[in-house]
Amino acid sequence: MGPETSDDAGVYRLGNLALVQTVDFFTPIVDDPYLFGQIAAANALSDIYAMGARPLTVLNLVAFPLAQAASGVLEQVLLGGAEKVAEAGAVILGGHTIEDDEPKYGLAVTGVTDPDRVLTNATARPGDALILTKPLGTGIIATAAKAGLASEVAVLAMHETMRALNKPAAEVMARHPVNACTDITGFGFLGHLSEMTAASHLGAVVFAGQIPALPTVAELIAMGMVPAGAYHNREFYACRLAEDSLTPEELDLLFDPQTSGGLLISLPEEAAESLLHDLQGAGVAAAWVGRMADHPGKKIQVRR
């Protein structure tokens, strides 16, 4: 499986094993280097979980300014990353560092799974329930934090959700009859759902009122703390919304780009309650946010 379906990772079959590979890295999004390392690692590992696989090995990717090499900052970043890799049960094999004025950190991750159990975003079925495993709003709170307008409660909640691995959600998901999965990152909830509907040749219905949000996000939207990325997502994906949907202007939260977002799981409706129950039992604050639908035009209808 290659890049053509906009999926989260590449898959290569090796005998009776599916090798799942992905890479992700970015510039610092928080001031604390240890926390940044944790978030970057959780974000990179997430693609493996979204494919229904288990991470085995990772390689560190580092860009760092030489002038700060002795500051101890890089060690903190790597320590944060290593902690998340250990939590994931994977091992660090090595990595590569280059000199760069702007620091960057991330991971190349290799995971494995049964070739018959690879989960993609292309195999959702009509009538499937859609379950989201993390609240939205990291882009909005990060923007407000830059402007000095985010409360401490909001910032801490954002940090917690960004550094949380999707591992518990993926482990629960493996015990349920899931049809399709993706993770929510830069394209926002509606962007990634659009990719899933397009790849599965379906439309969807979303219950906007059921979408979990981080604290104070509604107030921050009203104060204009919406990141430019959300406007870009809105521009790009607005054409996928049905005519009888809420308008794109009402959907800032659903277009908010997420860092290390949750899994979006598509599974038969009759199995949804059981999955939700098990996710909540594993400490995952999951919500039932919509369903896949085979309505004409394959659009997404967002209801209040």
Add this chain to the structure above:
Amino acid sequence: METLDCRGQACPRPVVETKNFIEANVSVPLEVLVDNDAARTNVSRFAASRGYRVAVSEGEGHYRLTLTPGETVSVAPEPEIVPHRSGMAYGPRVVLFGSETLGRGNEQLGQVLAKGFFYTLTQADQRPDCLVFINSGVRLSCLGSPVLDSLEELAALGCRIISCGTCLDYFGLKEQLAVGEVGNMYSIVDLLNRASHLITLN
């Protein structure tokens, strides 16, 4: 009228500039120039949230936002400013348990309270990352403990449970440890040093 030229600025800077201006110049009309859709919408929303009326006109390659103070301009913003965090502020949340009962005064009551405490932790929104048991606290992580069910549940939810090895030896409980791992003073001190939150219970 004062004009703020925010062309070429990425979000949230135009909002910050607008905010700084209206906080320093209460109820003064203002024009803001922006050159992208995100900044236009965000500045308009921010101004409206502070009680300004907003009119937008389109110029060549930019938008001109005219902000007119309404009757109820809210001057005082009420944000809690995020304190600067550095170093290891993001270490684990640790609870150190120094006794097999909770609180002093009545031992029987202390046992009941300990049981309630660990059960409540399993239900709490924010659970600790680590529980550390020292002195007679190690009885709680051993066979026959009245709180074993709760500790097993916390462990299953990802909480690390560490019992002091010296203490287990002292009470002859090393073989009875039923949940979590054995820690030495070095690993316990290291953990306490790295903790972002430390709660000590005796």
